[in-house]
Amino acid sequence: MAETIRLGVAxxxxxxxxxxxxxxxxxxxxxxxxxxxxxFSCFPYIIGLxxxxxxTWYGLPIVSYKWENxxxxxxxxxxxxxxxxYVLIYFWYASAKGKVKVAMTAIPVLLVFxxxxxxxxxxxHDNHHRKLLVGSIxxxxxxxxxxxxxxxxKKVIQTKSxxxxxxxxxxxxx
Numbered sequence: 001m002a003e004t005i006r007l008g009v010a011x012x013x014x015x016x017x018x019x020x021x022x023x024x025x026x027x028x029x030x031x032x033x034x035x036x037x038x039x040f041s042c043f044p045y046i047i048g049l050x051x052x053x054x055x056t057w058y059g060l061p062i063v064s065y066k067w068e069n070x071x072x073x074x075x076x077x078x079x080x081x082x083x084x085x086y087v088l089i090y091f092w093y094a095s096a097k098g099k100v101k102v103a104m105t106a107i108p109v110l111l112v113f114x115x116x117x118x119x120x121x122x123x124x125h126d127n128h129h130r131k132l133l134v135g136s137i138x139x140x141x142x143x144x145x146x147x148x149x150x151x152x153x154k155k156v157i158q159t160k161s162x163x164x165x166x167x168x169x170x171x172x173x174x
Contacts, residue, residue: 010071016172021048021079023168028089037094039155042102044148045086046109051145052079053113054138062121063130 024045031037056079057063059072067073091102116137120130 007071014071014075017075018078020172021052021075021082023172024082024086026168028086031089031093035093037090037098039152040090041148041151042087042090042094042098042105043151044145045083045090046102046105047141047145047148049080049083049087049106050109050113051138051141052076052083054116054134054141056080057113057117057120058131058134058138063127063134065127 027040031040053076055072056076059069059076061067064072087102087106091099094102116134120134124130124133
């Protein structure tokens, strides 16, 4: 019975997570149509990518015990594909200054993930400590990911317009 409840919660959580990761499709349809990132921020998508990378790593047998967190791997694997595609589309349509901003944000984020993965794999010799490290960092990144659409609030207040507030992402984050 407990295993059935756990699976049900995992499926509901996966559905909610896929909705969150798919929400920016509306924004990126606009970016592609206008061939410009306009005033949208790349930060929510880069933080989303880091979140997916961390939790996919967390769910793999090297960190977790066997495949106890398989649903986490599946949903965040999909999230990696979606978030990476958003970052690449953003990079493709960004201005030269925007491309530098994306690179200056994404490269350190990928470096941080690589360091976390290496430390968890090689510095700790049991699943418990690996999960504790990756999970603790992942929780902090999750908070940043859910709050990242608020980065645009300064622009919303200054311009008194929500045009560049990613509504679907904000709603799914809520």
